[in-house]
Protein backbone atom coordinates (compact mmCIF):
# COMPACT_ATOMS: atom_id res chain seq x y z
CA UNK A 1 0.00 0.00 0.00
CA UNK A 2 1.18 3.43 -0.88
CA UNK A 3 1.60 5.68 2.13
CA UNK A 4 -0.20 8.72 0.77
CA UNK A 5 -2.93 6.86 -1.14
CA UNK A 6 -5.24 7.07 1.85
CA UNK A 7 -5.29 10.85 1.55
CA UNK A 8 -7.05 10.72 -1.79
CA UNK A 9 -10.47 9.32 -2.45
CA UNK A 10 -9.29 7.98 -5.80
CA UNK A 11 -5.77 7.58 -7.04
CA UNK A 12 -5.02 6.41 -10.55
CA UNK A 13 -1.38 5.72 -11.25
CA UNK A 14 0.19 5.11 -14.66
CA UNK A 15 -2.63 3.04 -16.13
CA UNK A 16 -1.92 1.36 -19.46
CA UNK A 17 -4.23 -0.68 -21.63
CA UNK A 18 -3.79 -2.13 -25.07
CA UNK A 19 -6.20 -3.92 -27.37
CA UNK A 20 -4.18 -5.99 -29.79
CA UNK A 21 -1.68 -3.65 -31.42
CA UNK A 22 -3.47 -0.48 -30.35
CA UNK A 23 -2.30 1.08 -27.12
CA UNK A 24 -5.50 2.75 -25.93
CA UNK A 25 -4.24 4.06 -22.58
CA UNK A 26 -0.60 5.10 -22.46
CA UNK A 27 0.00 5.94 -18.83
CA UNK A 28 -2.82 7.85 -17.17
CA UNK A 29 -2.42 9.25 -13.65
CA UNK A 30 -4.59 11.57 -11.59
CA UNK A 31 -6.23 11.79 -8.18
CA UNK A 32 -9.59 12.84 -6.84
CA UNK A 33 -10.53 14.20 -3.44
CA UNK A 34 -13.82 13.73 -1.62
CA UNK A 35 -16.71 15.70 -3.16
CA UNK A 36 -14.68 16.47 -6.30
CA UNK A 37 -16.41 16.50 -9.65
CA UNK A 38 -14.17 16.00 -12.65
CA UNK A 39 -15.27 15.93 -16.24
CA UNK A 40 -13.29 14.00 -18.84
CA UNK A 41 -13.45 15.20 -22.43
CA UNK A 42 -11.65 14.10 -25.57
CA UNK A 43 -12.21 12.92 -29.13
CA UNK A 44 -13.85 9.60 -29.88
CA UNK A 45 -11.52 6.64 -29.44
CA UNK A 46 -9.07 8.33 -27.09
CA UNK A 47 -9.78 5.81 -24.33
CA UNK A 48 -12.21 7.67 -22.05
CA UNK A 49 -14.54 4.70 -21.61
CA UNK A 50 -11.59 2.37 -21.29
CA UNK A 51 -10.18 4.55 -18.50
CA UNK A 52 -13.46 4.51 -16.55
CA UNK A 53 -13.69 0.76 -16.90
CA UNK A 54 -10.12 0.29 -15.77
CA UNK A 55 -10.93 2.28 -12.64
CA UNK A 56 -13.60 -0.16 -11.46
CA UNK A 57 -11.88 -3.06 -13.19
CA UNK A 58 -14.68 -3.93 -15.57
CA UNK A 59 -11.65 -3.95 -17.84
CA UNK A 60 -8.28 -5.18 -16.57
CA UNK A 61 -5.55 -2.61 -17.04
CA UNK A 62 -2.32 -4.10 -18.39
CA UNK A 63 -0.23 -2.01 -16.08
CA UNK A 64 -0.69 0.65 -13.42
CA UNK A 65 -2.56 0.84 -10.14
CA UNK A 66 -5.85 2.20 -8.88
CA UNK A 67 -6.78 2.91 -5.28
CA UNK A 68 -10.15 3.78 -3.80
CA UNK A 69 -9.15 5.37 -0.50
CA UNK A 70 -6.69 2.85 0.85
CA UNK A 71 -8.00 -0.15 -1.07
CA UNK A 72 -6.07 -1.10 -4.17
CA UNK A 73 -8.49 -2.63 -6.68
CA UNK A 74 -5.62 -3.60 -8.95
CA UNK A 75 -3.89 -5.52 -6.17
CA UNK A 76 -3.24 -9.15 -6.89
CA UNK A 77 -5.56 -10.51 -4.23
CA UNK A 78 -7.88 -7.51 -4.10
CA UNK A 79 -11.53 -8.21 -3.20
CA UNK A 80 -12.55 -6.73 -6.55
CA UNK A 81 -16.31 -7.22 -6.20
CA UNK A 82 -16.32 -5.53 -2.81
CA UNK A 83 -14.27 -2.54 -3.92
CA UNK A 84 -16.27 -2.25 -7.14
CA UNK A 85 -19.51 -2.19 -5.16
CA UNK A 86 -18.31 1.08 -3.63
CA UNK A 87 -18.14 2.77 -7.03
CA UNK A 88 -21.32 3.50 -8.92
CA UNK A 89 -21.20 3.19 -12.70
CA UNK A 90 -23.66 4.84 -15.06
CA UNK A 91 -23.59 3.66 -18.66
CA UNK A 92 -24.32 5.49 -21.86
CA UNK A 93 -27.16 3.13 -22.74
CA UNK A 94 -28.56 2.72 -19.21
CA UNK A 95 -28.35 -1.09 -19.08
CA UNK A 96 -31.28 -1.50 -16.74
CA UNK A 97 -32.30 -5.06 -15.96
CA UNK A 98 -35.15 -5.69 -18.40
CA UNK A 99 -37.02 -8.21 -16.28
CA UNK A 100 -37.24 -6.06 -13.16
CA UNK A 101 -39.44 -3.06 -12.35
CA UNK A 102 -37.63 0.16 -11.44
CA UNK A 103 -37.80 -0.53 -7.71
CA UNK A 104 -36.27 -3.99 -8.07
CA UNK A 105 -33.59 -2.67 -10.40
CA UNK A 106 -32.52 -0.34 -7.61
CA UNK A 107 -33.05 -2.76 -4.73
CA UNK A 108 -31.21 -5.77 -6.12
CA UNK A 109 -27.75 -4.31 -5.44
CA UNK A 110 -28.22 -3.56 -1.73
CA UNK A 111 -30.13 -6.79 -1.25
CA UNK A 112 -27.94 -9.26 -3.11
CA UNK A 113 -24.52 -7.64 -3.00
CA UNK A 114 -24.59 -6.04 0.43
CA UNK A 115 -26.92 -8.60 1.97
CA UNK A 116 -29.26 -5.95 3.36
CA UNK A 117 -32.63 -7.32 4.40
CA UNK A 118 -35.45 -6.94 1.90
CA UNK A 119 -37.45 -4.39 3.85
CA UNK A 120 -34.52 -2.09 4.47
CA UNK A 121 -33.33 -2.54 0.91
CA UNK A 122 -36.79 -1.52 -0.26
CA UNK A 123 -36.62 1.64 1.81
CA UNK A 124 -33.17 2.43 0.41
CA UNK A 125 -34.43 1.88 -3.11
CA UNK A 126 -37.45 4.12 -2.57
CA UNK A 127 -35.22 6.86 -1.23
CA UNK A 128 -32.87 6.56 -4.19
CA UNK A 129 -35.81 6.73 -6.61
CA UNK A 130 -37.09 9.79 -4.78
CA UNK A 131 -33.67 11.44 -5.17
CA UNK A 132 -33.93 11.12 -8.95
CA UNK A 133 -37.57 12.18 -8.90
CA UNK A 134 -39.08 8.84 -9.89
CA UNK A 135 -40.82 7.65 -6.78
CA UNK A 136 -44.09 7.18 -8.64
CA UNK A 137 -42.45 5.01 -11.33
CA UNK A 138 -41.29 2.35 -8.87
CA UNK A 139 -43.44 -0.36 -10.44
CA UNK A 140 -42.72 0.45 -14.08
CA UNK A 141 -40.57 -1.86 -16.18
CA UNK A 142 -37.64 -0.32 -18.11
CA UNK A 143 -39.52 -0.72 -21.40
CA UNK A 144 -42.28 1.46 -19.97
CA UNK A 145 -39.94 4.35 -19.18
CA UNK A 146 -38.49 7.06 -21.41
CA UNK A 147 -34.76 7.17 -21.98
CA UNK A 148 -34.35 9.99 -19.49
CA UNK A 149 -36.33 8.11 -16.87
CA UNK A 150 -34.34 4.94 -17.52
CA UNK A 151 -31.09 6.80 -17.03
CA UNK A 152 -32.38 8.31 -13.78
CA UNK A 153 -33.31 4.83 -12.55
CA UNK A 154 -29.80 3.73 -13.49
CA UNK A 155 -28.41 6.59 -11.39
CA UNK A 156 -30.69 5.57 -8.52
CA UNK A 157 -29.48 1.99 -8.86
CA UNK A 158 -25.90 3.15 -8.41
CA UNK A 159 -26.83 5.54 -5.59
CA UNK A 160 -28.61 2.87 -3.57
CA UNK A 161 -25.27 1.19 -3.00
CA UNK A 162 -24.09 4.35 -1.15
CA UNK A 163 -21.00 4.59 -3.37
CA UNK A 164 -17.94 6.59 -2.46
CA UNK A 165 -17.47 7.54 -6.09
CA UNK A 166 -19.74 7.68 -9.11
CA UNK A 167 -18.41 7.04 -12.62
CA UNK A 168 -20.52 8.30 -15.53
CA UNK A 169 -19.76 7.27 -19.10
CA UNK A 170 -21.48 9.74 -21.43
CA UNK A 171 -24.74 9.48 -19.49
CA UNK A 172 -26.70 11.79 -21.78
CA UNK A 173 -25.34 11.04 -25.22
CA UNK A 174 -27.92 8.33 -26.00
CA UNK A 175 -30.79 10.65 -25.05
CA UNK A 176 -33.06 12.80 -27.18
CA UNK A 177 -32.16 16.47 -26.62
CA UNK A 178 -35.32 17.23 -24.66
CA UNK A 179 -34.51 14.46 -22.15
CA UNK A 180 -30.94 15.49 -21.43
CA UNK A 181 -31.89 18.24 -19.01
CA UNK A 182 -33.67 16.03 -16.49
CA UNK A 183 -30.63 13.75 -16.21
CA UNK A 184 -28.14 16.61 -15.93
CA UNK A 185 -30.33 18.20 -13.29
CA UNK A 186 -30.04 15.07 -11.12
CA UNK A 187 -26.28 15.01 -11.65
CA UNK A 188 -25.89 18.67 -10.71
CA UNK A 189 -27.87 18.01 -7.56
CA UNK A 190 -25.64 15.06 -6.64
CA UNK A 191 -22.50 17.09 -7.23
CA UNK A 192 -23.78 19.92 -5.07
CA UNK A 193 -24.69 17.50 -2.31
CA UNK A 194 -21.08 16.39 -2.17
CA UNK A 195 -20.98 13.20 -4.22
CA UNK A 196 -17.58 12.47 -5.74
CA UNK A 197 -18.11 12.20 -9.47
CA UNK A 198 -15.96 11.37 -12.48
CA UNK A 199 -17.93 12.12 -15.59
CA UNK A 200 -17.14 11.52 -19.24
CA UNK A 201 -19.30 14.10 -20.97
CA UNK A 202 -19.21 16.83 -23.54
CA UNK A 203 -22.00 18.81 -21.87
CA UNK A 204 -19.95 21.93 -21.23
CA UNK A 205 -22.81 23.64 -19.45
CA UNK A 206 -22.71 20.89 -16.86
CA UNK A 207 -18.93 21.04 -16.66
CA UNK A 208 -18.97 24.79 -16.11
CA UNK A 209 -21.63 24.55 -13.44
CA UNK A 210 -20.18 21.83 -11.24
CA UNK A 211 -16.78 20.58 -12.42
CA UNK A 212 -13.80 21.35 -10.25
CA UNK A 213 -11.60 20.33 -13.12
CA UNK A 214 -11.81 19.27 -16.74
CA UNK A 215 -9.50 16.50 -17.88
CA UNK A 216 -8.69 16.63 -21.58
CA UNK A 217 -7.59 13.28 -22.98
CA UNK A 218 -5.91 12.73 -26.29
CA UNK A 219 -4.22 9.65 -27.70
CA UNK A 220 -4.49 7.68 -24.48
CA UNK A 221 -2.96 10.26 -22.16
CA UNK A 222 -4.16 13.27 -20.19
CA UNK A 223 -3.02 16.22 -22.25
CA UNK A 224 -4.31 18.90 -19.94
CA UNK A 225 -6.18 19.17 -16.68
CA UNK A 226 -7.53 22.44 -15.26
CA UNK A 227 -10.59 24.16 -13.76
CA UNK A 228 -13.20 24.89 -16.47
CA UNK A 229 -12.81 28.65 -16.58
CA UNK A 230 -9.05 28.62 -16.88
CA UNK A 231 -9.16 25.87 -19.45
CA UNK A 232 -11.64 27.81 -21.58
CA UNK A 233 -9.86 31.13 -21.16
CA UNK A 234 -6.33 29.96 -21.32
CA UNK A 235 -5.74 26.45 -22.71
CA UNK A 236 -2.11 25.33 -22.39
CA UNK A 237 -2.16 23.29 -25.59
CA UNK A 238 -3.31 24.25 -29.04
CA UNK A 239 -5.25 20.96 -29.30
CA UNK A 240 -7.20 21.72 -26.14
CA UNK A 241 -8.42 25.03 -27.49
CA UNK A 242 -9.37 23.51 -30.82
CA UNK A 243 -11.28 20.70 -29.17
CA UNK A 244 -13.12 23.01 -26.78
CA UNK A 245 -14.21 25.20 -29.68
CA UNK A 246 -15.34 22.14 -31.61
CA UNK A 247 -17.56 20.77 -28.85
CA UNK A 248 -18.91 24.20 -28.00
CA UNK A 249 -20.12 24.39 -31.61
CA UNK A 250 -21.53 20.86 -31.46
CA UNK A 251 -23.20 20.88 -28.10
CA UNK A 252 -23.71 24.55 -27.35
CA UNK A 253 -22.60 25.94 -24.03
CA UNK A 254 -25.80 26.84 -22.35
CA UNK A 255 -27.19 24.75 -19.53
CA UNK B 256 -64.00 -58.51 -44.69
CA UNK B 257 -65.34 -56.39 -41.90
CA UNK B 258 -65.57 -52.77 -43.08
CA UNK B 259 -67.07 -51.42 -39.89
CA UNK B 260 -65.01 -49.35 -37.50
CA UNK B 261 -65.17 -50.87 -34.07
CA UNK B 262 -63.83 -49.48 -30.85
CA UNK B 263 -64.00 -51.60 -27.75
CA UNK B 264 -64.29 -49.44 -24.64
CA UNK B 265 -62.58 -52.16 -22.65
CA UNK B 266 -59.30 -51.07 -24.33
CA UNK B 267 -59.43 -47.70 -22.77
CA UNK B 268 -58.11 -48.47 -19.28
CA UNK B 269 -55.06 -50.20 -20.75
CA UNK B 270 -54.44 -47.42 -23.21
CA UNK B 271 -54.70 -44.94 -20.35
CA UNK B 272 -52.09 -46.88 -18.42
CA UNK B 273 -49.89 -46.66 -21.49
CA UNK B 274 -50.48 -42.94 -21.71
CA UNK B 275 -49.41 -42.53 -18.09
CA UNK B 276 -46.18 -44.39 -18.84
CA UNK B 277 -45.62 -42.13 -21.86
CA UNK B 278 -46.12 -39.05 -19.72
CA UNK B 279 -43.86 -40.31 -16.95
CA UNK B 280 -41.17 -41.13 -19.47
CA UNK B 281 -41.45 -37.77 -21.17
CA UNK B 282 -41.59 -35.88 -17.88
CA UNK B 283 -38.54 -37.64 -16.48
CA UNK B 284 -36.41 -37.21 -19.60
CA UNK B 285 -37.40 -33.55 -19.99
CA UNK B 286 -36.58 -32.73 -16.38
CA UNK B 287 -33.24 -34.53 -16.48
CA UNK B 288 -32.55 -33.08 -19.90
CA UNK B 289 -33.32 -29.55 -18.68
CA UNK B 290 -30.87 -29.85 -15.78
CA UNK B 291 -28.11 -31.30 -17.94
CA UNK B 292 -28.94 -28.97 -20.83
CA UNK B 293 -28.68 -25.92 -18.60
CA UNK B 294 -25.23 -26.99 -17.37
CA UNK B 295 -24.12 -27.67 -20.95
CA UNK B 296 -25.33 -24.28 -22.10
CA UNK B 297 -23.56 -22.48 -19.25
CA UNK B 298 -20.39 -24.39 -20.15
CA UNK B 299 -20.77 -23.35 -23.79
CA UNK B 300 -21.37 -19.69 -23.00
CA UNK B 301 -19.14 -19.04 -20.00
CA UNK B 302 -16.16 -21.38 -20.25
CA UNK B 303 -13.27 -21.91 -22.61
CA UNK B 304 -10.86 -24.77 -23.10
CA UNK B 305 -11.59 -28.40 -22.21
CA UNK B 306 -14.97 -27.79 -20.52
CA UNK B 307 -16.21 -25.85 -23.53
CA UNK B 308 -14.95 -28.49 -25.95
CA UNK B 309 -16.46 -31.37 -23.99
CA UNK B 310 -19.84 -29.67 -23.83
CA UNK B 311 -19.70 -28.85 -27.54
CA UNK B 312 -18.72 -32.40 -28.47
CA UNK B 313 -21.60 -33.70 -26.39
CA UNK B 314 -24.10 -31.46 -28.14
CA UNK B 315 -22.70 -32.33 -31.57
CA UNK B 316 -22.83 -36.05 -30.90
CA UNK B 317 -26.36 -36.20 -29.58
CA UNK B 318 -27.76 -33.84 -32.18
CA UNK B 319 -25.89 -35.51 -35.00
CA UNK B 320 -27.03 -39.11 -34.44
CA UNK B 321 -30.54 -40.59 -34.53
CA UNK B 322 -32.37 -40.95 -31.25
CA UNK B 323 -33.27 -44.51 -32.17
CA UNK B 324 -29.61 -45.43 -32.58
CA UNK B 325 -28.84 -43.85 -29.21
CA UNK B 326 -31.64 -45.89 -27.65
CA UNK B 327 -30.30 -49.10 -29.17
CA UNK B 328 -26.77 -48.39 -27.94
CA UNK B 329 -28.02 -47.77 -24.43
CA UNK B 330 -30.45 -50.65 -24.18
CA UNK B 331 -28.82 -53.37 -26.27
CA UNK B 332 -25.24 -52.13 -26.51
CA UNK B 333 -24.33 -51.20 -22.96
CA UNK B 334 -25.17 -54.64 -21.48
CA UNK B 335 -22.10 -55.86 -23.41
CA UNK B 336 -19.96 -53.80 -21.05
CA UNK B 337 -22.02 -54.82 -18.06
CA UNK B 338 -24.42 -51.85 -17.85
CA UNK B 339 -27.98 -53.06 -17.91
CA UNK B 340 -31.17 -51.01 -17.44
CA UNK B 341 -34.86 -51.82 -17.29
CA UNK B 342 -36.52 -50.84 -20.58
CA UNK B 343 -38.22 -47.82 -18.99
CA UNK B 344 -34.93 -46.58 -17.53
CA UNK B 345 -33.13 -47.10 -20.83
CA UNK B 346 -35.83 -44.97 -22.43
CA UNK B 347 -35.45 -42.19 -19.87
CA UNK B 348 -31.65 -42.22 -20.17
CA UNK B 349 -31.55 -42.24 -23.97
CA UNK B 350 -34.21 -39.58 -24.36
CA UNK B 351 -32.85 -37.51 -21.49
CA UNK B 352 -29.32 -37.48 -22.93
CA UNK B 353 -30.74 -36.60 -26.33
CA UNK B 354 -33.05 -33.80 -25.29
CA UNK B 355 -30.30 -32.35 -23.09
CA UNK B 356 -28.31 -31.58 -26.24
CA UNK B 357 -31.24 -29.79 -27.87
CA UNK B 358 -32.25 -27.97 -24.72
CA UNK B 359 -28.64 -26.85 -24.28
CA UNK B 360 -28.88 -25.07 -27.61
CA UNK B 361 -32.17 -23.41 -26.70
CA UNK B 362 -30.78 -22.24 -23.37
CA UNK B 363 -27.63 -21.01 -25.05
CA UNK B 364 -29.61 -18.95 -27.52
CA UNK B 365 -31.71 -17.47 -24.73
CA UNK B 366 -28.70 -16.68 -22.54
CA UNK B 367 -26.92 -15.00 -25.43
CA UNK B 368 -29.91 -12.85 -26.22
CA UNK B 369 -29.78 -11.24 -22.77
CA UNK B 370 -28.08 -7.95 -23.52
CA UNK B 371 -24.43 -8.04 -22.54
CA UNK B 372 -24.66 -4.52 -21.10
CA UNK B 373 -26.83 -5.89 -18.31
CA UNK B 374 -24.08 -8.29 -17.33
CA UNK B 375 -21.67 -5.36 -17.16
CA UNK B 376 -24.17 -3.40 -15.08
CA UNK B 377 -24.57 -6.29 -12.66
CA UNK B 378 -20.80 -6.63 -12.32
CA UNK B 379 -20.52 -2.89 -11.77
CA UNK B 380 -22.81 -3.25 -8.74
CA UNK B 381 -20.33 -5.73 -7.33
CA UNK B 382 -22.16 -8.93 -8.20
CA UNK B 383 -20.02 -12.00 -8.71
CA UNK B 384 -20.28 -13.83 -12.05
CA UNK B 385 -22.45 -16.47 -10.38
CA UNK B 386 -24.81 -13.88 -8.89
CA UNK B 387 -25.02 -12.20 -12.27
CA UNK B 388 -26.09 -15.43 -13.92
CA UNK B 389 -28.53 -16.24 -11.17
CA UNK B 390 -30.23 -12.88 -10.67
CA UNK B 391 -29.90 -11.23 -14.06
CA UNK B 392 -29.23 -13.68 -16.88
CA UNK B 393 -31.27 -16.76 -15.98
CA UNK B 394 -34.52 -15.01 -15.00
CA UNK B 395 -34.55 -13.51 -18.49
CA UNK B 396 -33.22 -16.53 -20.35
CA UNK B 397 -35.74 -18.89 -18.75
CA UNK B 398 -38.59 -16.69 -19.92
CA UNK B 399 -37.18 -16.44 -23.42
CA UNK B 400 -36.69 -20.19 -23.66
CA UNK B 401 -40.35 -21.10 -23.12
CA UNK B 402 -41.42 -21.10 -26.82
CA UNK B 403 -38.58 -23.30 -28.14
CA UNK B 404 -38.87 -25.41 -25.04
CA UNK B 405 -42.57 -26.06 -25.78
CA UNK B 406 -41.58 -27.44 -29.16
CA UNK B 407 -39.05 -29.72 -27.53
CA UNK B 408 -41.69 -31.00 -25.15
CA UNK B 409 -43.98 -31.87 -28.04
CA UNK B 410 -41.17 -33.59 -29.93
CA UNK B 411 -40.18 -35.65 -26.94
CA UNK B 412 -43.72 -36.67 -26.17
CA UNK B 413 -44.14 -37.91 -29.73
CA UNK B 414 -40.72 -39.48 -30.18
CA UNK B 415 -41.05 -41.31 -26.90
CA UNK B 416 -43.19 -43.73 -28.91
CA UNK B 417 -40.01 -45.43 -30.15
CA UNK B 418 -39.47 -47.02 -26.75
CA UNK B 419 -42.06 -49.68 -27.58
CA UNK B 420 -39.21 -51.21 -29.61
CA UNK B 421 -37.32 -52.09 -26.44
CA UNK B 422 -40.45 -53.42 -24.75
CA UNK B 423 -41.79 -50.48 -22.77
CA UNK B 424 -45.57 -50.57 -22.36
CA UNK B 425 -46.09 -46.92 -23.22
CA UNK B 426 -49.12 -45.71 -25.16
CA UNK B 427 -47.62 -46.93 -28.41
CA UNK B 428 -46.56 -50.24 -26.85
CA UNK B 429 -50.01 -50.92 -25.45
CA UNK B 430 -51.60 -50.00 -28.77
CA UNK B 431 -49.34 -52.45 -30.57
CA UNK B 432 -50.10 -55.25 -28.12
CA UNK B 433 -53.87 -54.85 -28.30
CA UNK B 434 -53.90 -54.46 -32.05
CA UNK B 435 -51.78 -57.53 -32.57
CA UNK B 436 -54.46 -59.56 -30.81
CA UNK B 437 -57.60 -57.83 -32.02
CA UNK B 438 -56.41 -56.95 -35.55
CA UNK B 439 -58.20 -53.60 -35.19
CA UNK B 440 -55.18 -51.65 -36.38
CA UNK B 441 -56.95 -48.69 -37.89
CA UNK B 442 -59.33 -48.03 -35.00
CA UNK B 443 -56.69 -48.54 -32.37
CA UNK B 444 -54.05 -46.35 -33.89
CA UNK B 445 -56.52 -43.61 -34.61
CA UNK B 446 -57.41 -43.63 -30.93
CA UNK B 447 -53.74 -43.75 -29.96
CA UNK B 448 -53.07 -40.78 -32.23
CA UNK B 449 -55.96 -38.85 -30.70
CA UNK B 450 -54.61 -39.48 -27.23
CA UNK B 451 -51.18 -38.15 -28.20
CA UNK B 452 -52.82 -35.17 -29.82
CA UNK B 453 -54.96 -34.41 -26.77
CA UNK B 454 -51.93 -34.34 -24.48
CA UNK B 455 -49.93 -32.25 -26.95
CA UNK B 456 -52.72 -29.68 -27.18
CA UNK B 457 -53.22 -29.46 -23.44
CA UNK B 458 -49.51 -29.02 -22.77
CA UNK B 459 -49.11 -26.48 -25.56
CA UNK B 460 -51.91 -24.39 -24.14
CA UNK B 461 -50.54 -24.72 -20.63
CA UNK B 462 -47.15 -23.45 -21.76
CA UNK B 463 -48.69 -20.57 -23.68
CA UNK B 464 -50.51 -19.63 -20.51
CA UNK B 465 -47.25 -19.83 -18.56
CA UNK B 466 -45.50 -17.69 -21.15
CA UNK B 467 -48.14 -14.97 -20.82
CA UNK B 468 -48.11 -15.32 -17.05
CA UNK B 469 -44.40 -14.56 -16.74
CA UNK B 470 -44.34 -12.04 -19.56
CA UNK B 471 -42.40 -8.85 -18.94
CA UNK B 472 -42.81 -5.77 -21.14
CA UNK B 473 -39.81 -5.30 -23.38
CA UNK B 474 -38.34 -8.76 -22.88
CA UNK B 475 -38.20 -10.46 -26.26
CA UNK B 476 -35.56 -12.34 -28.20
CA UNK B 477 -35.53 -9.82 -31.01
CA UNK B 478 -36.18 -6.55 -29.17
CA UNK B 479 -32.85 -6.04 -27.53
CA UNK B 480 -33.38 -2.51 -26.40
CA UNK B 481 -34.38 -1.48 -22.92
Ligand SMILES: Nc1ncnc2c1ncn2[C@@H]1O[C@H](COP(=O)(O)OP(=O)(O)OP(=O)(O)O)[C@@H](O)[C@H]1O
Nearest residue numbers: 019022024042043044045046047048049050051170
Ligand atom coordinates in the same frame (compact mmCIF):
# COMPACT_ATOMS: atom_id res chain seq x y z
N1 LIG C 1 -13.22 -4.52 -25.88
C1 LIG C 1 -12.48 -3.93 -26.83
N2 LIG C 1 -11.80 -4.68 -27.71
C2 LIG C 1 -11.03 -4.12 -28.66
N3 LIG C 1 -10.86 -2.80 -28.79
C3 LIG C 1 -11.50 -1.99 -27.95
C4 LIG C 1 -12.35 -2.51 -26.92
N4 LIG C 1 -12.86 -1.47 -26.22
C5 LIG C 1 -12.36 -0.36 -26.79
N5 LIG C 1 -11.55 -0.66 -27.83
C6 LIG C 1 -10.82 0.31 -28.67
O1 LIG C 1 -10.14 1.17 -27.82
C7 LIG C 1 -10.17 2.49 -28.31
C8 LIG C 1 -10.68 3.43 -27.23
O2 LIG C 1 -12.02 3.12 -26.95
P1 LIG C 1 -12.87 3.88 -25.87
O3 LIG C 1 -14.23 3.31 -25.94
O4 LIG C 1 -12.18 3.84 -24.57
O5 LIG C 1 -12.85 5.36 -26.44
P2 LIG C 1 -13.71 6.60 -25.99
O6 LIG C 1 -12.76 7.69 -25.72
O7 LIG C 1 -14.64 6.22 -24.88
O8 LIG C 1 -14.53 6.92 -27.31
P3 LIG C 1 -16.04 7.43 -27.48
O9 LIG C 1 -16.02 8.90 -27.29
O10 LIG C 1 -16.35 7.06 -28.89
O11 LIG C 1 -16.88 6.71 -26.49
C9 LIG C 1 -11.05 2.48 -29.54
O12 LIG C 1 -10.21 2.49 -30.68
C10 LIG C 1 -11.76 1.17 -29.46
O13 LIG C 1 -11.98 0.65 -30.73
Ligand SMILES: [Mg+2]
Nearest residue numbers: 048049050170
Ligand atom coordinates in the same frame (compact mmCIF):
# COMPACT_ATOMS: atom_id res chain seq x y z
MG1 LIG D 1 -16.74 6.00 -24.73
